[in-house]
Amino acid sequence: xxxxxxxxxxxxxxxxxxxxxxxxxxxxxxxxxxxxxxxxxxxxxxxxxxxxxxxxxxxxxxxxxxxxxxxxxxxxxxxxxxxxxxxxxxxxxxxxxxxxxxxxxxxxxxxxxxxxxxxxxxxxxxxxxxxxxxxxxxxxxxxxxxxxxxxxxxxxxxxxxxxxxxxxxxxxxxxxxxxxxxxxxxxxxxxxxxxxxxxxxxxxxxxxxxxxxxxxxxxxxxxxxxxxxxxxxxxxxxxxxxxxxxxxxxxxxxxxxxxxxxxxxxxxxxxxxxxxxxxxxxxxxxxxxxxxxxxxxxxxxxxxxxxxxxxxxxxxxxxxxxxxxxxxxxxxxxxxxxxxxxxxxxxxxxxxxxxxxxxxxxxxxxxxxxxxxxxxxxxxxxxxxxxxxxxxxxxxxxxxxxxxxxxxxxxxxxxxxxxxxxxxxxxxxxxxxxxxxxxxxxxxxxxxxxxxxxxxxxx
Amino acid sequence: xxxxxxxxxxxxxxxxxxxxxxxxxxxxxxxxxxxxxxxxxxxxxxxxxxxxxxxxxxxxxxxxxxxxxxxxxxxxxxxxxxxxxxxxxxxxxxxxxxxxxxxxxxxxxxxxxxxxxxxxxxxxxxxxxxxxxxxxxxxxxxxxxxxxxxxxxxxxxxxxxxxxxxxxxxxxxxxxxxxxxxxxxxxxxxxxxxxxxxxxxxxxxxxxxxxxxxxxxxxxxxxxxxxxxxxxxxxxxxxxxxxxxxxxxxxxxxxxxxxxxxxxxxxxxxxxxxxxxxxxxxxxxxxxxxxxxxxx
Numbered sequence: 001x002x003x004x005x006x007x008x009x010x011x012x013x014x015x016x017x018x019x020x021x022x023x024x025x026x027x028x029x030x031x032x033x034x035x036x037x038x039x040x041x042x043x044x045x046x047x048x049x050x051x052x053x054x055x056x057x058x059x060x061x062x063x064x065x066x067x068x069x070x071x072x073x074x075x076x077x078x079x080x081x082x083x084x085x086x087x088x089x090x091x092x093x094x095x096x097x098x099x100x101x102x103x104x105x106x107x108x109x110x111x112x113x114x115x116x117x118x119x120x121x122x123x124x125x126x127x128x129x130x131x132x133x134x135x136x137x138x139x140x141x142x143x144x145x146x147x148x149x150x151x152x153x154x155x156x157x158x159x160x161x162x163x164x165x166x167x168x169x170x171x172x173x174x175x176x177x178x179x180x181x182x183x184x185x186x187x188x189x190x191x192x193x194x195x196x197x198x199x200x201x202x203x204x205x206x207x208x209x210x211x212x213x214x215x216x217x218x219x220x221x222x223x224x225x226x227x228x229x230x231x232x233x234x235x236x237x238x239x240x241x242x243x244x245x246x247x248x249x250x251x252x253x254x255x256x257x258x259x260x261x262x263x264x265x266x267x268x269x270x271x272x273x274x275x276x277x278x279x280x281x282x283x284x285x286x287x288x289x290x291x292x293x294x295x296x297x298x299x300x301x302x303x304x305x306x307x308x309x310x311x312x313x314x315x316x317x318x319x320x321x322x323x324x325x326x327x328x329x330x331x332x333x334x335x336x337x338x339x340x341x342x343x344x345x346x347x348x349x350x351x352x353x354x355x356x357x358x359x360x361x362x363x364x365x366x367x368x369x370x371x372x373x374x375x376x377x378x379x380x381x382x383x384x385x386x387x388x389x390x391x392x393x394x395x396x397x398x399x400x401x402x403x404x405x406x407x408x409x410x411x412x413x414x415x416x417x418x419x420x421x422x423x424x425x426x427x428x429x430x431x432x433x434x435x436x437x438x439x440x441x442x443x444x445x446x447x448x449x450x451x452x453x454x455x456x457x458x459x
Numbered sequence: 460x461x462x463x464x465x466x467x468x469x470x471x472x473x474x475x476x477x478x479x480x481x482x483x484x485x486x487x488x489x490x491x492x493x494x495x496x497x498x499x500x501x502x503x504x505x506x507x508x509x510x511x512x513x514x515x516x517x518x519x520x521x522x523x524x525x526x527x528x529x530x531x532x533x534x535x536x537x538x539x540x541x542x543x544x545x546x547x548x549x550x551x552x553x554x555x556x557x558x559x560x561x562x563x564x565x566x567x568x569x570x571x572x573x574x575x576x577x578x579x580x581x582x583x584x585x586x587x588x589x590x591x592x593x594x595x596x597x598x599x600x601x602x603x604x605x606x607x608x609x610x611x612x613x614x615x616x617x618x619x620x621x622x623x624x625x626x627x628x629x630x631x632x633x634x635x636x637x638x639x640x641x642x643x644x645x646x647x648x649x650x651x652x653x654x655x656x657x658x659x660x661x662x663x664x665x666x667x668x669x670x671x672x673x674x675x676x677x678x679x680x681x682x683x684x685x686x687x688x689x690x691x692x693x694x695x696x697x698x699x700x701x702x703x704x705x706x707x708x709x710x711x712x713x714x715x716x717x718x719x720x721x722x723x724x725x726x727x728x729x730x731x732x733x734x735x736x737x738x739x740x741x742x743x744x745x746x747x748x749x750x751x752x753x754x755x
Contacts, residue, residue, distance in 0.1 A: 058704065059712035082695075087707035090691045093600075097692055101604040103613065166714070214522050286521050295716060296521035307714030314716070316516060374715070 050349045051080040052356060055095060055105035058085035061310070062111065064372040065360070072359050079352045088112065099124065104346035106353040109163070109339045115416035116152055116160060116340065117248025125159045126343040131354050132158060142361040143381040151412045152340045154247040160340025161357055162379040167406035168224055168335040170325070171294065171308055172301045174318035176217065180205045185301070185322035187398040189333065189405030196266075196327040199301065203276035206300035213285070219276040221283070221294060222267060223304040224324070225335045227428040228255075228453075229414040231263035235329035239418065248419040250457060255450040264442045268435060280436045305337060306403070310375035313392050321394055321402045334406035335413045338379070377403070423456050511535075511723035518720045531720070538724045542705050543697065551702040552732065554619050554690075555683040561623030562630055562679035563672060569626045570634035571660050575646065585635075592628045596688065604692060618693040619686075619701075623679065630675045637671035638664060673740040680736055684729075702729055 056062040062085075069081045084105055086094040091112030098104055110116050119125050131137075139149045144162055152160030170185065177184055182202055186194050203219025210216050224233055231238050236259035240252040254260055270277035278286075278293060286293045294302040297317050302308070303324055312319050324333045341357045343350050359365060366383035369376055375390050384403070388396040415421050431449050434440035506525070510518065511534060513527045538544045573585055607618040641664060649659045665672065687703040694700055706725050710717040 057711050058708040059715070061712050061714055084695045085697070085708075086691050087687070087704060088711040088713065089707065090688060093597075093688070094692055097601055097604050100601045101608050103608055293521075295519055298521065305714070310714055311716040314515060314519070316519065376714075 049078050049080060050352050051082055052107065052347075052349050052353045053082045053084050053105040054356065055084045055086075055098070055108040057091055057111045058087050061373045061376055064369065064374075067372055068360070068365060068368070072356065075359075076352075076355060079349075079355060081356055099344065099346055102346075104344050106347040106349060107341055107343055107356060109160075109341055110416060111339070113422040115248075115418070115421050116342075117417050117419045118421060119342065120154060120159055120247050121249070121419045124344055126345045126347060126350055127157045128159060128161065128343060128354070129157045131343075131350060135354065135358075137358070142358075142366075142379075143363065143383075144361070144379050145381060145407065148336075148338055148379060148407075151336070151338055151416075152342075155245070160342040161361070162338045163341045163357075163360055164339045164376050165379045165407070166306045166337035166339075166377055167403055167410055168304060168324060169306050169309075169402045169406060170301055170303045170322040171312070172320050172322055173294070173297060173299065174320050175297075176206050176300045176317075180300075182206070184320055185325075187320075187322050187395075187401040187405075189323045189401070189409055191323065192326065194323060194325045196325050199325045200270070200274055200276060203270075203300060204274065207276045209275065216282070217298045218278045218293075218300070220270065220301045221277055221292075221299045221303070222270055223302070225413060226415050226425060227432055228418075228424060229335065230267055231260045232332055232411065233327045233329060234259075234263040234266060235327075235332075236260045236263045239414070243418060248417050250418065253450060253453050253457070255453055256447045261442055261446050264435075264446070268442060271436075272438060279438075305335075306377065306406075309391055309394070309399070312394060318393060321398050323402055323405055331409065332411045333409040334411075336407065336410040337413050337416070420456050420459065424453060427452050427456065507723050507726055510720055511727050513720050515718060515720060518718075519716070534720055534724045535728075538721050538728075541718075541721060542709070542725065543700075544705070544725065544728070546698060547700055547702045547705040548728070550616070550699060551684060554616050554701060555680050555732070557616070557620040558623040558683035559676050559679045561620060561625075562627055563676060565624050565626040566630040566675060567634055567665060567668070567672065568660070570631045571638055571664055573631065573635045574638035575664075588628050589632060600688075600692065607693065613693060614695045614699055615693075616699070619683070619689055623683075627679075630678060634668065634671055634675060637668055641667055669743050673743040677736060677740055681733060684733065 054065060056065065063083065066083045069083065072081060073079065084098075088111070092114050095105070095108065095112070110119060139146065139161075148162045148165065149158070151162065152158060172185060174184065180202075182205060185199070185202070188194075199220060206217065206219040208215060208217050224230055228238060236254075236257070238253055238255050238257075238260050239250040240254075243250040271279055278299070283293045284291075286298055287296050292302070292304075292308070293299050294308070295311065295315060297315070301322075309321070326333060341360065343353045343357070347353055360369075361380060363380055363382045366378040366380040367386045370378060370383065370387050370390055375387070377387050378384055384400075388400040388403070391399065415425065418424065428449065431445055431452065435442055435445055509525060509527060512530050512532065513524070513534075514529060514531045517524060517528055569588075573581070573588075603618075607613060610617075612618050612621075645663055645667070646659055649663050654662065685703060686701075687707060690701045690704055694704065702725070706722060706729070709722045709725070
C-alpha cells in the first residue's frame with residue numbers, strides 16, 4: 001500500500017514534468033530542428049536547398065524585410081531566408097552568443113551599440129572582395145555612389161555594402177519662424193550666406209526664456225553628431241588620419257588640443273553664453289529621457305539625424321528641412337550614417353547570402369523598402385527620388401538638395417568607424433555631464449577625456 | 460452618534476482629555492501623510508493608464524495632459540494588431556506558469572532535503588548551492604546556449620522552463636529556512652503512522668508552508684514574467700516571442716518616435732496577472748498562518 005502510494009507520487013511527478021516539456025515544446029507547432037537560427041542545414045525538403053539568416057533589430061523599420069522574402073525565394077528556389085530579430089538593447093549580446101554558440105547568422109548590419117570598426121576588429125566579418133570579384137559586382141548597377149562604397153573598405157578590401165544612408169540635416173519649425181517674422185533657412189549647400197553665426201542670430205530672435213516652462217522656447221538645438229565628433233564641424237580633428245584607413249584604430253588622438261577645446265567651447269556657448277539652446281535638464285524635463293524637445297514644438301531649429309523626418313507627419317506644427325550651416329570646415333558639414341550589409345565570417349553560405357544582399361539593393365526593392373519601412377532612406381540614388389517625395393508637407397526639392405548636399409559634404413559618423421566605440425561613447429557621456437550642467441569647464445575636462453580615450457584604445 | 464461620543468467623554472476623568480487628544484492629532488497627521496504618499500505613489504500608475512488612452516498626437520504634447528482630451532479606447536484593440544499581443548500574452552503565461560510549477564516542485568523538494576535530513580557534507584553542499592547565486596547570468600550565458608543548442612532546444616520554450624525544474628538557489632534557501640521552523644513533532648507523528656517520506660513532504664510539509672510557497676510562486680512568476688534576456692537569446696521566431704520581447708520592440712527603433720501610448724496599453728495589460736497573483740496569494744498568506752497552529 002505504502003510502496004504503491006509512493007510510486008504513484010513519483011509517477012505523477014514525472015507525468016507533470018513530461019507534460020510541461022511537451023506543452024512548451026509544441027506550443028508553436030514547430031520542432032527545434034527546422035527553426036534553428038543560422039543552422040542552414042535544412043535540406044530535408046528540396047535537394048541542395050540552404051537557409052540563410054538575416055539578423056536584425058525587432059522594430060517595424062527593420063523587420064519589414066520579412067515581406068521581401070517570399071519574392072526572393074520565388075526567384076531563388078534553392079535559398080530560404082529566415083529573419084532573426086532582437087530588441088535594440090540586446091542586439092549585440094545575442095549576436096555574440098549566437099556566434100559563440102556556433103549558430104552565427106549570415107547577414108547583418110551594425111544595428112546595435114557596436115559599430116563596423118568593432119565588428120571588424122573582433123574578426124567577425126567576412127572579406128567580401130573575392131565574392132564581389134567572382135560575381136562581377138558593380139556598385140553602379142545598383143546606383144550606389146562610389147564614395148559610399150569606400151566607407152567600409154579596410155586596406156582596399158570591402159567588408160560591407162551600403163544599403164541605407166541617413167545624414168545630419170537641419171529641420172525647422174515653420175510656425176516659429178513665421179511668428180518671429182524670419183525667412184526660412186536655405187536647403188542649398190552652396191548658399192554661402194548660411195553660416196553658423198547667422199543661425200545663432202536667427203536663434204536669438206526665436207528664443208523665449210520664461211519662468212513658465214510651457215512658454216519657454218529655444219532657437220536652436222545643435223546636436224550634429226555624437227559627442228566626440230562635434231569638433232570636426234568647426235574643422236578640428238580629434239583622431240589621427242590613419243583611423244579611417246586601418247580599420248578604426250587611431251595611432252593618436254588630440255582631444256586636449258586648443259582647436260578641439262575651442263570647438264567644444266563654441267558649442268557650449270550656445271547654451272551658456274548665447275543662451276539660445278536648451279540645457280540637457282530642460283530637454284529631458286520637456287521631452288523625457290530620450291525624447292526630442294523639437295518634437296514637442298519648443299525648438300526653432302534642430303540639427304541632427306535625418307531619421308527625424310520619418311516622424312514628421314505626426315508633428316503638431318509645420319516643418320521644413322535646411323542645409324547644415326557652414327561652420328568653418330569647407331569639406332565637412334554633415335554626418336553620414338551609412339548602414340552596410342555585412343556577411344559574418346562564420347556564415348556557412350556566403351554565396352547565397354550575397355545573392356540576398358544584391359536583391360536588397362536592386363532599384364525595385366530599394367524603392368519598395370521606403371514605403372514598407374515607413375521612410376528608410378535608400379542608398380540607391382534612383383530609388384532615392386521616391387524617398388524625397390515621401391514626406392507630407394515637406395518640399396521634395398528641399399529634401400533632395402539637403403540629402404545630396406550632405407552626401408557631398410558628409411563624413412561617415414565616428415561611431416561606425418572607431419574601435420571600442422561603445423566604451424568611448426559611454427565615457428564621453430559621463431565626463432561631459434559636468435560641462436552640460438555648468439559645473440566644469442571644457443578646459444578642465446578635455447585633458448581627462450584625452451587620457452581616458454588613450455586608455456580605452458590601448459586595451 | 461453624537462450622543463454616544465458625549466457620553467464617552469463625560470465618563471472620562473477631565474485630566475485625561477489633553478492626553479487623549481494628542482493621539483488624535485498624531486493620527487490625523489499620519490493619516491494625511493499616508494494619503495499624500497499614496498497619491499504620489501499612484502500618480503505614475505494613473506499617468507500610465509491616462510497615457511494608454513491618448514492618441515499618438517496628444518502623446519507628444521507639452522505640457523502633457525493629465526486627462527486625455529479624446530479617449531482613444533481603440534488603443535486597446537490596436538495593440539492586438541500591431542503587436543500580436545494575444546500570442547505574446549499566451550506565450551508569456553505558458554512560460555511563467557510552467558516556471559512557477561517547476562520552481563515550486565524542485566525548490567520545495569531540495570529545500571525539504573536540506574532542512575530535514577542530516578548527511579555527510581550537508582553544509583558544504585548547501586554552501587555550494589548558495590554560491591551559484593553569485594554567478595551572474597552573462598557568465599553562464601554562452602555555455603548554456605551551447606548546451607541548449609546541442610539539445611536542439613533553440614526557438615522552443617524549453618530553455619526557459621526546464622531550468623526551473625532544477626531548483627533555484629534563492630528559493631531553496633528561502634524554503635529551507637521555513638521548513639526548519641516546522642516542529643519535528645509533526646513529522647515524527649507522520650512517520651509513526653507509517654507515512655512515506657515523500658508523502659510526509661507533500662501531505663505535511665507543503666500544506667503547512669502556504670505562505671512560503673506563495674512567496675516563492677510570486678518571485679518565480681515575476682522573474683519569468685519580466686525576464687527579457689533569456690527569451691531574446693533562445694527564441695527566434697515571432698510566434699514564440701514573449702511579452703517583454705514584444706514590448707521592447709516598441710522602443711527598439713533608433714529612428715522612430717516610440718508609440719508610448721501603445722506601450723502603456725501593454726504595460727497596463729501586463730500588470731493584470733501580477734496584480735491577480737498578489738490578490739490570490741495574499742489570501743493564501745492569511746490561511747497559511749491560520750493553519751500552521753500547533754501547540755507545544
